[in-house]
Amino acid sequence: MGELTLGHFLTLSALLFVIGMLGVLTRKNILIIFMSIELMLNAVNVSLIAFGRYLDSIAGQIFAIFVITIAAAEAAIGLGLILVLTRRQDSVDVTSVSLLKE
Amino acid sequence: MDNPVAVALTLEDFKILIPHAIVLAVALLTLGYGAIAAPSPGRNAALTVISVFGYLGAIVAALLLTGQPRTAFSGMGALDDMAVFLIVVIAASALLTVFISAQTIPAWDMPLGEYYSLLAFSTLGGMLVASAVDLVMIFVGIELSSLSVFVLAAFAKRRRESIEGALKYFLLSSFATAILIYGMAWTYGVTGATNLNDISLRLATYQDRTAPTLLLAALLLIVGLGFKAAAVPFHMWTPDAYQGAPTPVTAFMSVAPKVTAFAAILRVLVQGLGPLREQWVPLVIVLSVLTMALGNLVAIAQRDVKRMLAYSSIAHTGYMLVGLAAFRQIGGGDESIPSVLFYNFAYAFMNIGAFGVLAWLQLHGKGTTIDDFNGLAVTAWPQAAAMAFFLFSLTGVPPLLGFYAKYFIILAAIEAGYTWLAVVVVLLSAVSAYYYLRVVAAMYFGDPAGAPTPARTRFFGVGLGAMVLSVALFGILSGPVLDLARQWYLAL
Numbered sequence: 001m002g003e004l005t006l007g008h009f010l011t012l013s014a015l016l017f018v019i020g021m022l023g024v025l026t027r028k029n030i031l032i033i034f035m036s037i038e039l040m041l042n043a044v045n046v047s048l049i050a051f052g053r054y055l056d057s058i059a060g061q062i063f064a065i066f067v068i069t070i071a072a073a074e075a076a077i078g079l080g081l082i083l084v085l086t087r088r089q090d091s092v093d094v095t096s097v098s099l100l101k102e
Numbered sequence: 103m104d105n106p107v108a109v110a111l112t113l114e115d116f117k118i119l120i121p122h123a124i125v126l127a128v129a130l131l132t133l134g135y136g137a138i139a140a141p142s143p144g145r146n147a148a149l150t151v152i153s154v155f156g157y158l159g160a161i162v163a164a165l166l167l168t169g170q171p172r173t174a175f176s177g178m179g180a181l182d183d184m185a186v187f188l189i190v191v192i193a194a195s196a197l198l199t200v201f202i203s204a205q206t207i208p209a210w211d212m213p214l215g216e217y218y219s220l221l222a223f224s225t226l227g228g229m230l231v232a233s234a235v236d237l238v239m240i241f242v243g244i245e246l247s248s249l250s251v252f253v254l255a256a257f258a259k260r261r262r263e264s265i266e267g268a269l270k271y272f273l274l275s276s277f278a279t280a281i282l283i284y285g286m287a288w289t290y291g292v293t294g295a296t297n298l299n300d301i302s303l304r305l306a307t308y309q310d311r312t313a314p315t316l317l318l319a320a321l322l323l324i325v326g327l328g329f330k331a332a333a334v335p336f337h338m339w340t341p342d343a344y345q346g347a348p349t350p351v352t353a354f355m356s357v358a359p360k361v362t363a364f365a366a367i368l369r370v371l372v373q374g375l376g377p378l379r380e381q382w383v384p385l386v387i388v389l390s391v392l393t394m395a396l397g398n399l400v401a402i403a404q405r406d407v408k409r410m411l412a413y414s415s416i417a418h419t420g421y422m423l424v425g426l427a428a429f430r431q432i433g434g435g436d437e438s439i440p441s442v443l444f445y446n447f448a449y450a451f452m453n454i455g456a457f458g459v460l461a462w463l464q465l466h467g468k469g470t471t472i473d474d475f476n477g478l479a480v481t482a483w484p485q486a487a488a489m490a491f492f493l494f495s496l497t498g499v500p501p502l503l504g505f506y507a508k509y510f511i512i513l514a515a516i517e518a519g520y521t522w523l524a525v526v527v528v529l530l531s532a533v534s535a536y537y538y539l540r541v542v543a544a545m546y547f548g549d550p551a552g553a554p555t556p557a558r559t560r561f562f563g564v565g566l567g568a569m570v571l572s573v574a575l576f577g578i579l580s581g582p583v584l585d586l587a588r589q590w591y592l593a594l
Contacts, residue, residue: 010291017284024277033273040280044287051291059296060287063238067283070245074276077252081269084259 009050016043034078041071115174118181121160122229128156129222136215146214150204153218157197164189177297178236183589188232188365195357195450196225201565202458203350206465224250228362237286237296240366247362248275251355255347267346274339282326288319298374305377320382331363334393337416344412353457356415357450386427394420398530401537408470418449425511428518441510443587448507455492455569466554477550486545488566493538495573498531503573506580
């Protein structure tokens with residue numbers, strides 16, 4: 001068994017980030033898009049903490065805590081918006097959100 | 103203290119946060135008072151007074167604290183001249199928004215206390231970015247600024263377009279945030295620092311500046327910040343969010359978050375990634391051309407003035423990016439960054455002004471299409487004249503503020519050797535004259551039947567008057583304002 005190195009963590013982070021990105025770009029359900037964005041944010045946290053560990057500096061971890069905090073605030077506002085919208089139309093499909101066009 | 107890395111925090115450090123503290127006080131006071139007092143014209147007037155004096159106080163405090171570049175909080179924040187300049191622009195745009203909101207928001211049955219509070223929080227976020235010298239602080243500031251604006255965009259929650267526009271804005275902006283912090287994570291990983299001055303120092307020592315990891319970091323940062331500034335091809339949220347939001351909110355979100363984004367761009371790309379200039383400038387040039395072209399060309403096709411102004415604000419992002427593309431090095435003789443700062447300043451007055459007249463029109467029961475402007479000059483000449491003034495300024499007619507803004511950008515581009523880019527700016531400005539002046543034509547030559555007769559909107563008038571005066575006055579005083587913007591360079 002080889003040792004876990006910085007490269008492993010960065011690869012994991014990059015994979016998670018790309019999965020999240022694909023989710024945002026391809027899915028139609030607002031809640032799934034939202035989850036995918038959260039996945040991207042947490043992928044970044046993996047990178048930040050791995051870099052922090054590798055560089056032996058505390059800044060990476062502190063940055064990650066800020067990201068988690070902001071993600072929580074973002075979730076509160078995002079879910080609030082989704083709630084107001086579903087009250088009006090009983091669906092969380094983005095394709096139904098098409099009132100405004102070019 | 104024994105520990106050498108212990109953080110030394112003194113009372114002096116908090117001095118740089120005085121303007122921010124005033125705006126925070128506005129946010130908390132308006133929220134608290136708006137919740138306690140029963141809705142009444144008196145309460146609304148009190149809330150407006152708190153906001154107006156708060157922003158004025160913040161502007162005065164920032165100006166009084168100018169002088170030496172003061173860094174504090176172990177280098178996390180600084181109230182250097184650029185910070186003061188941007189804080190003044192952001193606080194002024196909030197102040198002008200208050201003027202055009204005070205009567206419209208209560209008239210449309212929206213809670214004024216929460217509205218002012220969110221406005222102040224968003225302003226605070228922008229001010230934090232302006233005075234941040236650290237990636238973490240910039241990230242937190244940008245988010246505070248955008249999260250408040252999401253809620254403001256959805257403020258007309260009875261109208262479906264408002265919520266949908268806000269949701270679109272929210273989803274794409276959060277997506278951009280993820281990309282932005284991934285870029286910040288890589289920047290931190292490669293350079294080992296989150297402080298922008300440290301990043302710049304370390305990058306300057308690198309022999310190989312085209313390492314894939316560095317390029318990836320720069321690319322992610324530009325994409326993330328491009329989204330926030332509404333640069334093409336990352337502009338998809340702009341027209342819908344702008345059109346859906348209540349008009350005074352649109353006025354604010356077309357200026358403050360954009361200035362905030364440019365504050366972040368200047369800090370991150372210029373102050374932090376300055377040594378990588380040769381790598382990021384080509385990308386900024388591509389973005390600027392795309393943004394100017396698409397913004398101007400699509401604006402032509404719009405019948406709705408609000409949507410037309412949304413595309414025009416995209417076009418103005420493009421002009422600002424031209425200034426950024428002309429960046430060569432930090433220091434005297436480089437006019438690029440002062441021109442970008444000046445453009446942000448000019449853009450705030452003329453754009454909020456144009457949206458202000460639109461809000462005034464809506465307050466008088468009209469819609470936002472060009473036809474709604476028909477004959478406005480006959481029934482309400484001051485408002486029509488003000489609108490014409492703002493639109494001329496947005497086009498870039500001398501000697502108004504907008505002309506000087508474009509002039510400095512073009513000058514910077516030519517000095518940097520991008521004459522063709524300057525030509526593109528001039529050509530597309532000529533195109534923009536078509537859609538701006540169409541509104542002027544409707545106001546002055548349209549059929550006045552059905553044009554609104556002005557009701558008593560004195561406070562609104564004061565705001566519009568102040569903006570007209572600023573557009574004219576700062577056009578004449580463009581030299582001193584540009585000098586102020588230039589100072590940052592010599593101070594850094």
